[in-house]
Amino acid sequence: MKKKVISMVLSGMMVLSLAACGETAADTTAPAAEETPKAETQTTETPAAETPAADTADASAAAFDPATAGDVTVGFGWWGNQVRDEVTKAACDHFTELYPNVTFNLNSQAWNDYWAQMTSFSSSDTLPDLMQQDYAYFEQWVEAGDLLDLTPYVESGALDLSKIPESIVDTGKSASDGHIYAVCAGMNAPALSYNKTLTDELGITVPDNMTWDQFAEISKQIYDAKGIGVVWHNFNSENPIAYFARGKGHNALFEADGVTVSEEEMTEFYTRLQNAVAEGWLFDTDKFASVDTATIPQSPLVYGSDPSVRSWCTFNFSNQYMAFCDAAKADGIELGITTWPEDNGAQANYLKPSQFFSITTDTQNPDLAVAILNYLINDVDANTLLRAERGVPANSEVAAAIADTVSQTDYTYPIIVEYLDMVSKNSTAIFPPLPGYAGTVNTDVIEGITSRALSKNPSDTPADLAKDFVEGANKVAADY
Amino acid sequence: MDKKKNFRQWLGQEKVAGYVFSLPFIIGFLMFMLIPMILSLYFSFCKYDIQNPAKFIGLRNYINIFTDDASFWKALKVTCYYALIGTPLKVIFALIIALILAKDTKLTGFYRAAYYLPSIIGGSVAVAILWRRMFEPTGTINAILSVVFPGITNFNWFGEGSAIWVLIILTVWQFGSSMLIFLSSLKQINRELYEAAEVDGANRWRQFWKITLPLLTPTIFFNLVQQTINSFLAFTQSKLITDGQPNDSTLFYTLYVYKKAFPNMGKSQMGYASALAWIMLIIISAVTALLFWSRNKWVYED
Numbered sequence: 001m002k003k004k005v006i007s008m009v010l011s012g013m014m015v016l017s018l019a020a021c022g023e024t025a026a027d028t029t030a031p032a033a034e035e036t037p038k039a040e041t042q043t044t045e046t047p048a049a050e051t052p053a054a055d056t057a058d059a060s061a062a063a064f065d066p067a068t069a070g071d072v073t074v075g076f077g078w079w080g081n082q083v084r085d086e087v088t089k090a091a092c093d094h095f096t097e098l099y100p101n102v103t104f105n106l107n108s109q110a111w112n113d114y115w116a117q118m119t120s121f122s123s124s125d126t127l128p129d130l131m132q133q134d135y136a137y138f139e140q141w142v143e144a145g146d147l148l149d150l151t152p153y154v155e156s157g158a159l160d161l162s163k164i165p166e167s168i169v170d171t172g173k174s175a176s177d178g179h180i181y182a183v184c185a186g187m188n189a190p191a192l193s194y195n196k197t198l199t200d201e202l203g204i205t206v207p208d209n210m211t212w213d214q215f216a217e218i219s220k221q222i223y224d225a226k227g228i229g230v231v232w233h234n235f236n237s238e239n240p241i242a243y244f245a246r247g248k249g250h251n252a253l254f255e256a257d258g259v260t261v262s263e264e265e266m267t268e269f270y271t272r273l274q275n276a277v278a279e280g281w282l283f284d285t286d287k288f289a290s291v292d293t294a295t296i297p298q299s300p301l302v303y304g305s306d307p308s309v310r311s312w313c314t315f316n317f318s319n320q321y322m323a324f325c326d327a328a329k330a331d332g333i334e335l336g337i338t339t340w341p342e343d344n345g346a347q348a349n350y351l352k353p354s355q356f357f358s359i360t361t362d363t364q365n366p367d368l369a370v371a372i373l374n375y376l377i378n379d380v381d382a383n384t385l386l387r388a389e390r391g392v393p394a395n396s397e398v399a400a401a402i403a404d405t406v407s408q409t410d411y412t413y414p415i416i417v418e419y420l421d422m423v424s425k426n427s428t429a430i431f432p433p434l435p436g437y438a439g440t441v442n443t444d445v446i447e448g449i450t451s452r453a454l455s456k457n458p459s460d461t462p463a464d465l466a467k468d469f470v471e472g473a474n475k476v477a478a479d480y
Numbered sequence: 481m482d483k484k485k486n487f488r489q490w491l492g493q494e495k496v497a498g499y500v501f502s503l504p505f506i507i508g509f510l511m512f513m514l515i516p517m518i519l520s521l522y523f524s525f526c527k528y529d530i531q532n533p534a535k536f537i538g539l540r541n542y543i544n545i546f547t548d549d550a551s552f553w554k555a556l557k558v559t560c561y562y563a564l565i566g567t568p569l570k571v572i573f574a575l576i577i578a579l580i581l582a583k584d585t586k587l588t589g590f591y592r593a594a595y596y597l598p599s600i601i602g603g604s605v606a607v608a609i610l611w612r613r614m615f616e617p618t619g620t621i622n623a624i625l626s627v628v629f630p631g632i633t634n635f636n637w638f639g640e641g642s643a644i645w646v647l648i649i650l651t652v653w654q655f656g657s658s659m660l661i662f663l664s665s666l667k668q669i670n671r672e673l674y675e676a677a678e679v680d681g682a683n684r685w686r687q688f689w690k691i692t693l694p695l696l697t698p699t700i701f702f703n704l705v706q707q708t709i710n711s712f713l714a715f716t717q718s719k720l721i722t723d724g725q726p727n728d729s730t731l732f733y734t735l736y737v738y739k740k741a742f743p744n745m746g747k748s749q750m751g752y753a754s755a756l757a758w759i760m761l762i763i764i765s766a767v768t769a770l771l772f773w774s775r776n777k778w779v780y781e782d
Contacts, residue, residue, distance in 0.1 A: 440743075451725075
């Protein structure tokens, strides 16, 4: 079992790297428990002199000893869920145990509230030292000058990214200057979590890489038998459209001057949605409004006493599978995991950095923040405590080292690793990060059109919606 | 010593003391009202995303709002609907309960407190979340309805037509502060008027229409103005209970402003949001002016 898990992690990570760097770094004889506490964060170099609030890092910042930072409080903000809050707190507490002079001010929000809060922090220059970032949006934050350039720290060795495959390190580089502003916190892939207890009961097998029609067929079957429907993505998300565009063979959804998808393609997309609503199995806007999709424990996949407000699956990402399983336990439901349905699954699937850690320019202790970031990325103890909830660690050695311990406490981990392995064999490269205007397309264009598409009594044809989407998105791009 | 005395003397002057005592308000007013308002007026002519410096663009925001923003009209419609239906309902409800509680019995004190309570806690986050739970498809309200009317099961209160009513019911439920104001002015009505009316043979109904209601019109007017403005500024309910869903049918104007200023994702459109806020200020001023203009037509003054 142990060997199998580790080999799975490694094979997964290697495919991720796409560079096929053959270093079999797996030192299977180093289980987490044997690590001495300070070994990871304190490297061999002598502690540098304290450089408080250094504006730029120089070589002397390498191997900064957090013990010399004085009594400081470090802010750390992220979006997430109950499980993530717990594991992140545990990892931070462990750091405080090692360095009692460092305490944390932890700030966790639901995804929807996180960005609003961080934007207002940004305006008052009070961003937390460490900030979770998203692949889609970090470019916008770099543009605003809110993120610290990590390249000097990587060069000085204070931030060790040598164990992370180069292609993954590159995902944290800004297109503007090629510098590193974000470090991958873990890998994941789009995933459909589904109620396996239910599908087993109905004798339905859910295959990987379903086409949309297969998915519609299964959903219809479940809806007719049990009245349980399907809850769609967040209305203001580009994810479903991007995934659809991938299936169509596009290399990006957003380009500098607008979207790549054509009106004909989008007509097909909205036809699917309207047909699904007409058949009853896809939640219409009214129904969507009556359920809570913002938090995992209240997701219609796992919460709700009536079939009318339940969904047999949800569109999410593989790292969230763990929190969903945690929530499903209460209901005695077993969850399965498979790919999002799309006609050309192997083309549409992709692996992505689930999220990033960044350091903000508002930090007073950049050296300390880098040391903590280094700890979160490279420390085996930290990653054991983090339980790979943010995705499989990008540091392949760490991923291998924690595989056993995490699998013992968390049965979902090997399932996720196996899933990522499967996806890595049936996927194409991730789309480039979103340009700055894309977030506005989400809130100002996609959200409204999705509402209209999923309306109970639709007044728009799919062609109208497709036209409004393409024109609306292009207009936002032009105004940007 | 002398200096200290001089200072005390200076402070003791009526005009100085007045300013000193009102200083907390003046500071608060400047910091939280006047300066932000001036800034927002400036930003309303800018493209401003909080993270980057504001860029002056003249009237572009205002032009876009009126010519190219369906959500603006939708939000305006929803807010007016909410204000025009919710406010009168609330005031009427407050008046009815006040009339019932005007009589002094042993339990009126308790009832007054009990009915006042919702308006203290009504705008709070906890009540908003409770409200959402109560009106969920499998919530308390549907459970009660299904007992009273066995035909009704799992009515979706958060559907497009009914979601706004969930919010209206909440605001009507918070009639307490209007009720208290009605109660105090009911007490001020001269008893002799009723005695005289009784002598003249007027029944209770006639007494209400000819004495109580006319003498209450200044209070009704006050409540109406206050509650109308409150309705236009309602935010918490819409943000927490429905988040403007479904299909923007509960998108209150303030929520729309908030969403533009602090979007879930993507860039803040603070300049645009400021322009929206100024339009709201003008609308509220106009409605209030209209109410004051109508005052002469129906408000009884001594």
